[in-house]
Amino acid sequence: EVQLLESGGGLVQPGGSLRLSCAASGFTFSSYAMSWVRQAPGKGLEWVSAISGSGGSTYYADSVKGRFTISRDNSKNTLYLQMNSLRAEDTAVYYCAKGSIGGLDSRALRNYYYYMDVWGKGTTVTVSS
C-alpha cells in the first residue's frame, strides 16, 4: 500500500525554524516528484514546494522562496521541508503529496500530466509567540 506519513510539526515562535519530514512507502520513491501543500486554518490549499525524483530540481511558491528548502533522501525514502524565518502566516497543516511523474520542468509538464495522487494525513505547524 502506498503511504505517506508526515512528522515534525509543532509550535514555534516567529523567526524560528522547523524541519518537516515525510516518510514514503509502497512505491519507488526516487521515480516520482514530491510536493508540499499547506492549508491555513479555514482556508484553501496552497502549493508550497516541489522536488524532482532525483532531487536535482526544486520549485517554490513566492511566499516561501528564500525561507524554505525542500530536499529528499532517496536512500531513506524520505522528503523534507526545512522552514526558516517562520511567520504567523506560515501557520497551517502541511501535507506531502506524491506526484504522478518524476519532474516538473517545462518539458515534463508538456509531455505528461502532473497531478498529486497520494497525500499524507498532514502535520500541523503553528507559528506564535
Add this chain to the structure above:
Amino acid sequence: DIQMTQSPSSLSASVGDRVTITCRASQSISNYLNWYQQKPGKAPKLLIYAASSLQSGVPSRFSGSGSGTDFTLTISSLQPEDFATYYCQQSYNTPITFGQGTRLEIK
C-alpha cells in the same frame, strides 16, 4: 502565475441532484487541470486528472470536462458522502496553483 477561479464558492444541494462546479484559468492551460475532493479534517483526494480522466477507484458519477481556460466538474447524482469541498488545480506550469475551493453543502 496562473490564477484559478472557481464558482460558486459554496453550493447547497440535495441527495440525488446533479451538480456542476466551474473553474476558470487566467490563461490557457490546455487540459492540464486536476480536481480534488477534501472532507473536513482529512487530506485532499484526487478525483479527476487531465481535465477529464477519472482517477482509479473514483465513482463514475464524477466527471470532468473542458479545455483552454474553462473547466467543469460534474456530479451526476449527489450521494451523502459527496458533501465536501472541491478544488481545481493547474499543472500547466510552476508555480502550481489551486482554485479557492467550492464548498458543497447539504440543502
